[in-house]
Amino acid sequence: MPEPLLEVRDLIKHFPIRRGLFGREAGQVRAVDGVSFDVRQGEVLGLVGESGCGKTTTGRCILRLIEPDSGTVRFDGRDITRLPRRELRPLRRQMQVIFQDPYSSLNPRLTVGSMLGEALAIHGLARGAKARTRVAELLDLVGLSPDHARRYPHEFSGGQRQRIGVARALAVEPRLIVADEPVSALDVSIQAQIVNLLQELQRKMGLTYLFVAHDLSVVEHISDRVAVMVLGRIVELAGAEALYRAPRHPYTLSLLSAIPVPDPERRRSRIVLKGDVPSPAHPPTGCHFHPRCPIARERCSREEPALREVAPGHVSACHFAEELAEPGVLTRAPAVASQAPPVPPG
Amino acid sequence: MTEARRPAAAGSPGRIFWRQFRRNPLALAGGVLLALFYALALLAPFVAPYPQDELDRSRFYHPPQALHWKDAGGRLHLRPFVYATVPGPGTFEYREDRSREVPLRFFVRGSRYRLLGLVPSERHLFGVDPPARVDLLGTDPAGRDELSRLLFGAQVSLTVGLVGILISFTLGLLLGGVSGYLGGWVDGLIMRSSEVLLSIPGLYLIIALRSAFPASLPSWQVYLAIVAILALIGWAGLARVIRGMVLSIRRSDYVTAAEALGMSRTRIIVRHVLPNTLSFVIVAATVSVPGYILGEVFLSFLGVGVQEPSASWGNMLQQARSLTVLTDFPWLLYAPGVAIFLTVMAFNFLGDGLRDALDPRRLGAGRAG
Ligand SMILES: Nc1ncnc2c1ncn2[C@@H]1O[C@H](COP(=O)(O)OP(=O)(O)OP(=O)(O)O)[C@@H](O)[C@H]1O
Ligand code: SF4
Numbered sequence: 034m035p036e037p038l039l040e041v042r043d044l045i046k047h048f049p050i051r052r053g054l055f056g057r058e059a060g061q062v063r064a065v066d067g068v069s070f071d072v073r074q075g076e077v078l079g080l081v082g083e084s085g086c087g088k089t090t091t092g093r094c095i096l097r098l099i100e101p102d103s104g105t106v107r108f109d110g111r112d113i114t115r116l117p118r119r120e121l122r123p124l125r126r127q128m129q130v131i132f133q134d135p136y137s138s139l140n141p142r143l144t145v146g147s148m149l150g151e152a153l154a155i156h157g158l159a160r161g162a163k164a165r166t167r168v169a170e171l172l173d174l175v176g177l178s179p180d181h182a183r184r185y186p187h188e189f190s191g192g193q194r195q196r197i198g199v200a201r202a203l204a205v206e207p208r209l210i211v212a213d214e215p216v217s218a219l220d221v222s223i224q225a226q227i228v229n230l231l232q233e234l235q236r237k238m239g240l241t242y243l244f245v246a247h248d249l250s251v252v253e254h255i256s257d258r259v260a261v262m263v264l265g266r267i268v269e270l271a272g273a274e275a276l277y278r279a280p281r282h283p284y285t286l287s288l289l290s291a292i293p294v295p296d297p298e299r300r301r302s303r304i305v306l307k308g309d310v311p312s313p314a315h316p317p318t319g320c321h322f323h324p325r326c327p328i329a330r331e332r333c334s335r336e337e338p339a340l341r342e343v344a345p346g347h348v349s350a351c352h353f354a355e356e357l358a359e360p361g362v363l364t365r366a367p368a369v370a371s372q373a374p375p376v377p378p379g
Numbered sequence: 380m381t382e383a384r385r386p387a388a389a390g391s392p393g394r395i396f397w398r399q400f401r402r403n404p405l406a407l408a409g410g411v412l413l414a415l416f417y418a419l420a421l422l423a424p425f426v427a428p429y430p431q432d433e434l435d436r437s438r439f440y441h442p443p444q445a446l447h448w449k450d451a452g453g454r455l456h457l458r459p460f461v462y463a464t465v466p467g468p469g470t471f472e473y474r475e476d477r478s479r480e481v482p483l484r485f486f487v488r489g490s491r492y493r494l495l496g497l498v499p500s501e502r503h504l505f506g507v508d509p510p511a512r513v514d515l516l517g518t519d520p521a522g523r524d525e526l527s528r529l530l531f532g533a534q535v536s537l538t539v540g541l542v543g544i545l546i547s548f549t550l551g552l553l554l555g556g557v558s559g560y561l562g563g564w565v566d567g568l569i570m571r572s573s574e575v576l577l578s579i580p581g582l583y584l585i586i587a588l589r590s591a592f593p594a595s596l597p598s599w600q601v602y603l604a605i606v607a608i609l610a611l612i613g614w615a616g617l618a619r620v621i622r623g624m625v626l627s628i629r630r631s632d633y634v635t636a637a638e639a640l641g642m643s644r645t646r647i648i649v650r651h652v653l654p655n656t657l658s659f660v661i662v663a664a665t666v667s668v669p670g671y672i673l674g675e676v677f678l679s680f681l682g683v684g685v686q687e688p689s690a691s692w693g694n695m696l697q698q699a700r701s702l703t704v705l706t707d708f709p710w711l712l713y714a715p716g717v718a719i720f721l722t723v724m725a726f727n728f729l730g731d732g733l734r735d736a737l738d739p740r741r742l743g744a745g746r747a748g
């Protein structure tokens with residue numbers, strides 16, 4: 034088994050909520066609340082969870098674009114959590130990010146060529162004519178044409194802009210890319226194109242991805258393993274195949290049931306969660322999922338379930354993870370409405 | 380958001396800007412008028428027939444002289460002329476002497492001056508043979524040519540705004556940028572000071588600041604004092620807006636991307652943050668120039684502006700304070716009044732046009748629509 038390229042341990046980031054004239058701290062948003070996982074060299078780890086569960090914050094803490102409160106991030110065996118800015122800069126070349134919003138992620142005042150040229154210049158990778166050749170190569174790599182270099186971002190469509198964002202990340206030849214919902218803002222028809230492009234690049238260049246998404250269908254084909262987050266914590270992590278076939282957390286099950294499946298034989302009962310998503314400022318006691326969990330019992334609101342191995346390489350944070358292996362356990366639960374129209378989750 | 384969708388607009392931001400700006404006739408007219416005014420101010424000693432302080436004791440309050448092409452006998456002249464005038468019957472009253480035509484001459488010799496402060500010359504765009512005089516916009520209470528004073532006054536009044544925004548925008552950009560980018564106590568300090576400045580009514584602040592300087596100073600020092608006072612008041616509002624913009628640009632993904640690439644903070648500010656405040660700064664600068672022009676008028680109205688004999692539109696207007704002047708010698712109001720009005724309107728129209736043409740949505744800062 035390859036060595037982990039990225040090791041995240043007990044990562045915590047709480048944002049203060051400030052109120053009033055003097056910015057008094059009125060509470061905390063527990064955006065990331067003790068997250069641990071590994072990403073192996075050359076692997077794609079999908080990170081899935083509803084809006085506001087802390088996916089972006091996790092990704093940015095890993096890249097030190099946000100300073101985590103505590104926990105460690107090791108990249109290639111080296112603890113980068115407390116590295117001073119100056120020593121961090123050479124490492125920046127090895128870790129890149131792709132953003133969700135193709136509009137705000139490109140500076141409207143720079144041509145594509147100067148934007149990419151700038152990325153090359155920062156680390157002294159290429160200058161002058163060499164840089165121009167490299168820019169053309171990069172554009173070609175992401176499926177754009179070399180003469181797009183002279184254009185400004187507003188001259189491109191959303192999908193094309195996302196390709197430019199990919200080219201910018203690739204410019205510095207990184208090893209790890211945090212792709213933060215790279216297709217969520219795109220039309221469904223474009224999503225597959227971008228996912229395929231990313232997958233192709235990953236294979237061709239041996240890249241490692243942390244691939245963030247808010248629903249399971251997007252990461253299904255690209256991920257080797259998938260982690261599912263609820264309110265700042267990972268609740269399930271397993272090989273993609275195992276997670277889709279035999280999920281061991283009710284939340285993962287509800288996400289899976291929301292994926293429209295054309296084959297009626299395989300169609301799952303739709304699990305509609307009751308109640309609102311709790312605020313990360315006031316997470317529920319015990320299991321963070323218990324107010325919405327269709328099989329929650331008294332113990333769930335009292336006792337916080339630990340992330341434990343329920344099958345080889347398959348971890349889940351549910352007291353009753355084993356019961357989920359029995360077929361139909363969820364559809365028997367009284368709180369579940371079955372066969373509701375498919376609605377995409379949070 | 381499909382790949383096939385046609386992009387919103389093609390071309391560099393500069394080209395899009397021009398295409399849009401051209402469509403706004405008022406803004407274009409404003410721009411052309413201002414270009415003309417600034418050119419006239421620059422060339423004032425050449426365009427003006429007389430120096431700003433040259434007076435004629437026989438021509439106090441002389442009304443504007445009309446240009447004629449046709450003489451009393453109905454004969455057409457090739458070159459325009461004015462009739463000579465004689466005083467009377469009352470004081471400050473003048474009659475045209477229809478028998479004495481004074482032809483206007485072009486590129487005549489007159490008083491010496493240095494064009495642009497450098498090139499010595501004694502040519503003037505137009506004039507008449509002395510001892511006759513031509514006062515196309517009349518004369519002021521001291522018998523000085525109103526047109527010449529208007530042209531020389533433009534040098535003061537039109538540059539007060541430019542120098543003023545230069546100072547206040549440097550301050551505003553710097554303080555607002557630092558405030559937004561650094562945050563923390565620096566931000567607190569700068570924002571609280573700006574609030575204090577903004578909470579004092581402008582006129583009182585101007586008067587209070589003006590009283591810090593001696594009442595009578597050499598005119599160039601007064602000029603500097605006025606600019607400094609207005610600029611010190613002007614930066615606060617601007618700094619607050621810039622701070623807000625910097626804050627939001629700083630959080631934008633393209634700045635995060637630059638950080639992720641390992642770009643230094645200074646380079647991020649220079650290359651990504653400041654250029655994206657540019658559209659706003661250009662528009663804000665344009666529409667804030669009139670404030671300085673009117674500020675100078677206001678100080679001159681109080682008698683603490685640019686001092687005689689130097690001309691400014693403010694101290695010219697000050698001569699038209701009293702009701703008798705307004706009724707008997709209205710040109711003293713019209714000349715500087717119309718000049719100020721046109722300039723202020725031109726800046727506002729130009730600013731509006733720039734705002735529309737530099738609209739971030741059109742330049743693609745937001746979602747290309
Ligand atoms: N700078 C910040 N200051 C305060 N709160 C923040 C900040 N950034 C994020 N949060 C809060 O932290 C929580 C997690 O945010 P995050 O952006 O990581 O979620 P996410 O899973 O990426 O959501 P989405 O799917 O909407 O992108 C949210 O409740 C959010 O409001
Ligand atoms: S621990 Fe309880 S509330 Fe949490 S997911 Fe499992 S059953 Fe549901």
Ligand SMILES: [Mg+2]
Nearest residue numbers: 088089090214
């Ligand atoms: Mg996010």
